[in-house]
Amino acid sequence: MATDETAAQGFVRYTCRAEDMQIEARRVGHLRSGIRVFQHLSDYFATRLSPTEWPHCLMATVSDTVSTDRPSFLLVFGADHSVMDAYSMMLAISEIQRIYRSVLTGAGAELPDVGSYIEFGADDRAMGVTMTVDHPAVQHWGRYLRSGGGRFPAFPLPIAPRVTEVAGTFQESALHQSSLSSWVLTAPQAERLQSRSRAAGHSTQSAVFAALAATHQVLVGAQPLRCAMPVHTRYAPEHTHAMGWYVGLLPLEIDHTEADTFNELLARTTAAIDSTKSLARYPFPRIASLLGSTEMPRFVVSYVDVRFVPDAEQWQQWGVRPLRSSELSDDEVYLWIARSTGGIAVSARFPSN
Known part of the structure; x- marks a missing residue:
């Protein structure tokens, strides 16, 4: 990691290479009702998302363990609105879908180049x-x-x-x-x-x-x-x-x-x-x-x-x-x-x- 700003200004900025990033999965276990799922996700995002702490966006998956005809899951993407506008969240919908499709098919995700x-x-x-x-x-x-x-x-x-x-x-x-x-x-x-x-x-x-x-x-x-x-x-x-x-x-x-x-x-x-x-x-x-x-x-x-x-x-x-x-x-x-x-x-x- 490299420091791009000094601590004297109140914040320190760290950057790292994309290839050094890792995603860690945390299994919650079985929740017996939709209300419990809602409560868990609400509490999880409320306590973990912050504009001044890493990360400011999180994802969770809710797997369907009841339906047996077609396995499926719900993806929930949460972001702190102080650092990500509504349009960014809408862009994330397509990006997440393309990344999943890339993993399934082996084809490139074809994500656009963007500025900083x-x-x-x-x-x-x-x-x-x-x-x-x-x-x-x-x-x-x-x-x-x-x-x-x-x-x-x-x-x-x-x-x-x-x-x-x-x-x-x-x-x-x-x-x-x-x-x-x-x-x-x-x-x-x-x-x-x-x-x-x-x-x-x-x-x-x-x-x-x-x-x-x-x-x-x-x-x-x-x-x-x-x-x-x-x-x-x-x-x-x-x-x-x-x-x-x-x-x-x-x-x-x-x-x-x-x-x-x-x-x-x-x-x-x-x-x-x-x-x-x-x-x-x-x-x-x-x-x-x-x-x-x-x-x-x-x-x-x-x-x-x-x-x-x-x-x-x-x-x-x-x-x-x-x-x-x-x-x-x-x-x-x-x-x-x-x-x-x-x-x-x-x-x-x-x-x-």
Whole structure:
């Protein structure tokens, strides 16, 4: 192993050759129910995965010992989300399948060449160091946060905090969040939405956020729709299929006042996204440091198109299921809107109260 950074900076980076890596199997034994399997995997990933400890991704297999007609097993891949974005996890699906296929057939896995996330991170940090409070990105974020009293936008509908009595005093306490995942458009419906949007000169992404703005207009009223919007930062070709955290953050605000038609909402949505999308290139942690802010996003909406992820057309056949670990929060609302070969789906986590 070789040290690439000094311990004086707080972390030491070690690298080793790929051929020196080994995988160690650990047999758990027979678990008599699906609930026990779930509990074991949840506890195992919760206690073993960490962004500052090796490894930050683990795999487990669940063998079917009941069915005798066709032996099978379930593969569970877990990763710490602090160091691996959602797109990386989706890429892993294809890579794992190709590695298994390579072992079974003897053919090459044909994995793509990729760039180094470590080097990307170094460049990202170097860019951040050059920024000052006068930088346009810092100024934009400063205005955005000040308009919310120094905080990220909250979910625009009422959320009542959970209040419990402790030693005669009432305190707010966070709950485990609830979640949902639902299809909202079939593949043909998504195609029609795309055609409708393109005919007006806009993208499906704009159509999705325009629909959200229309909902906000009906349920909330005249004030703009405001949320944090994660976007990818895989700008270089060598990072297209790389593993890592390639995510920037946009301060989205859509003014839908007196927007009476879908075309008008589309135009305003596209303008709102275009006016801020360049900010994704600048690391938000550095921006927050320059602003003296320790606030965390509370209302987050993400849109991704995963149709062109390698082997995405096979996910339904493979029974792919993305899962998230539990979270504690009484005010965070996250929406993940994804377009795949099956249509458009929405996943969410939100307060259980």
